[in-house]
Amino acid sequence: MPFYKCDATHCREPSVRGEGVCFLCNSHYCAAHMKSGVHTCTKLAEEEYAVASARASENEINALLSEIRVDVLRARAMSLRNGISCDIPPLDYNPATALMGGMNYHFPITFQDGVTWLCRIRRHNASSPPMELRDRILLSEAATLRFLANTRIPVPKVYDFAISSPNNPVGVGYILMEKLDGKPLPPWSTIDVDRRKHVLAQFVEVFAELEKHPLPAIGSLRHPEDQSIGPLTIEQFADADEDGHAKSLGPFSTATEYRYETVRRQMELVSRGEVHHTNAVDSYLVHRYLLECVPWFARQEEGSGSAYYLKHMDDKGDHILVDDDFNITGIVDWEWAQTAPKSEAFAAPMFLLDVGSYYDGKNELSEGEELFASMLEGKGHRELAQFVRRGRVEHRWASCLGGDAGFSDSLRAMFSGLRGSLRRDRDWDGWRKRSLKKYANDKGLKLLTMKHTII
Known part of the structure; x- marks a missing residue:
């Protein structure tokens, strides 16, 4: 079942996740209605839209x-x-002073003795998942921070938390946490070589510390008070059951099960029109190919046992706080963190990638990735260095499985890169033609082909 159905009159089709959401009118639309005359917000001129968007954001936060x-x-x-x-x-x-990201709003609590905490609360707008999943995300983040508090990784201490509930006297779900000093790491390309080396020398210790704390299953930490592994909290793999309750995949006892089930969930969402509506047939074909790749990944992961490792799932760089001398003061924003196979958990963080080259489908390692791998080796972490050097296939897998697959140009580049990382030809047109023939009897592909031919 979809999270939300289309708000157009008499339409019961699933709304498109992401693109089908309108913050201005707080509505959800299916692929057919999201850009039609039904949705009048799309008719606004650029300046009008900007004004309306700012007003909608202000109304949301004030509410x-x-x-x-x-x-x-x-x-x-x-x-x-x-x-x-x-x-x-x-x-x-x-808006000039708000401590706000796309998913959370923060405000300080300052004590008489000079100690400052942050109160972190989840934003709630048309793009938010159901309340039940938002609460799971909050609990998992608090659990992750408490788990990491027992390591050498610098994270804010969690002092209190509560979910949205009639029994919560504060009125909203929240996490009360330590306010760390520092500011987000600037874009990697703007940092000089000496400071890059200084940051990466510290990040070597982060990787090494995470490796010391294996966990027994793949999923997200469930609750601060038991810290067992529960289902994944990332919305990409969440759905709703027949009664409208949020449900998530996992936990998984094997990496093979994890890969198979996350691909199958994406294929379900593509088939229902909730994701990748502009290139549904191509996206479906790519996911069928991903299913065929799972045994290859399983062979690479042989010998790793049943140990899995915590991974920050939004490692674009602004999750790292640094002081004026580029000393790391904290690593924050762990809300979608999960455990993962070792090869995925220790692939290079995304902030080290050469974004332009990566989105062109090229697989050469960036200078930052090479430097990081060399520094890991220099500290005796040879296996972790190999995961960094071989990590492009993990990046490509995640991009084909995730949001990058939603647009035709990105899909082709990511898929070309995946094929290249597996040492296979990059001929998209030839592969697509062969795959349409190969999967001609696939029920899901038949339905999508028919639907999009009619459209």
Whole structure:
């Protein structure tokens, strides 16, 4: 079942995830209605749209902040610090000063003795998953931070948490956490060589520390108070059951099961029109190919046993906090973290990739990846260095499976790169022609071909 159905009158088709969401009118639309006359927001001129978008964001945040019972939150914070008084600033939306990302809003809680905490709350708009999944994401992030607190990886301490519930007197789900010093790492291309080396020398220790803490299954940490492995929290692999309750894949006891099931879930979403609606047939073919690649990955992972490792799933660089001397002060934003096979967990972080080259389908390692691998080797971590050097196939797999597959140009480049990383030909047109013939009797492909021929 889809998260949301189309809001067009009398339409019960699934809404398209991402593109089918409109923040302006807080609505969801299927592929047929998202750009039709039914959805009037698409008719706005560029300047009008920008104004309406800013207004919608302000309304969303103000509505969220109005749900917070500030006095209750203040009292809770004080009780956790043995009565030390604290101050919470007026909660009104100011885009110039708001500590806000795409998924979360933050505000400080400052104690009389100078200690500052952050209150992290989930944003709620048309693109948000159902409340049940949002709560799972919050609990998993708090669990991950508490797990990492027992390692040498610098993460904010979690002091308190609560999900959205009638039993939550604060009014909204939240995490109260330590406010770390530092600012997000600047774009890698803007950093000079000496500072790059300094950052990577510290990141070597992060990889080495994560390797010391294997976990027994693939999934996301479930809850701060038991820290067992539960289902994946990333929305890409979540769905709804017949009663509308959010359901997620996992946990998985083997990497093979994990790869098979995540590909199959994406094929379901493609078939239903929830993702990749502009190139559904091509995307479906690519995912059929991914299924065939699973045994290859299984052979590469032989001998790894049943140990899996925590991975930050949004490692574009701004999750790393640094001071003015580029000392790492913290690694934050662990909300979709999961355990993964060793080859995936220790592939190079995305901030080291040469983005232009990568999206052109090229597989050569960037200078940053080469440097990082060399530094791992220099510290005696030869296996981790090999995972970095061989990590392009993991990057390509994730991109073909994920959002990059939603656009024809990106799909072809990512798939070409995947084929290249597997030492196979990159001829898209020839491969597509052969695959249409090869999978001609596939029920899902037949339905998609018929549907998109009619459209």
